[in-house]
Amino acid sequence: MKTKLKRIYTAFTLLIMSINAFAQDGNAGINEATNQVKSYFDTGTNLMYAIGAIVGLVGAIKVYKKWNDGEHDTGKVASSWFGSCIFLVVVATVLKSFFGV
Template identity: 65%
Template sequence: MHFLFLLTLITVLVSLEAFSQSGTAGIVDATNHIITYYQTAINLMYAIGALVGLIGAIKVYNKWNSGDHDTGKVATAWFGSCIFLVLVATVLSSFFGL
């Protein structure tokens, strides 16, 4: 019984040592993978910001032509979200040095 416990403990310790040796290489590999996705994500944010801006412009134009009084609130909401997306993409690109 003690022999089986000792054998299991040694196996666990050896496997932990094997996993800990590749930790730095794994972190570097994960960092490189994440960095490659940032430029794609930033471009996607710019594209979504452009679409939100176009949709917002159409919505504001329709409300303005129909004579609604809340055109300013709608314009602020749509264009504020567009500006937010562009700012987030710009901050991400400058923060991570891309």
Template identity: 85%
Template sequence: MKKRIQTLTAALLLCTAAMAQDGNAGITEATNQVKSYFDTGTNLMYAIGAVVGLVGAIKVYKKWNDGEHDTGKVASSWFGSCIFLVVVATVLKSFFGV
């Protein structure tokens, strides 16, 4: 039994040593991959902001035509969410220097 444990431990150590990689190369590769997705992600956030803005404009217009009293509150919340998406996308892009 002791010999089996020693053999298993040796095999495990050999496999671990064979699969070891350079940590800096892995981190650099991951950084490059994330940076390559940033432009696509930023454009996606801008597109989502545009769709949210259109939906919000339609809802506000409907409330305004129906004569509801909370139109200003609804307009500011929809407009604020669009501005938030655009600002977050721009800040992330400038913060990470992409």
């Protein structure tokens, strides 16, 4: 029983020592992650602008079709599509100004 306990203790000690040996500086890791996120931020913002443009085009086509078909809820559909486009553009702009990238 004592031999088994010694083996477990030795394995645990070696595990703790190996974890300690591979530990890295936390600040360096956080700074590296921040730099990587910042490098993708402009691309993400441009992607949000592109998605907003596509949503606007799709919405314009759908509203035009409803308007030509003479449906009565054209105004509601137009405002919801327009609102979603404005939301995407505003969110991208606010995030860009908020994070100062």
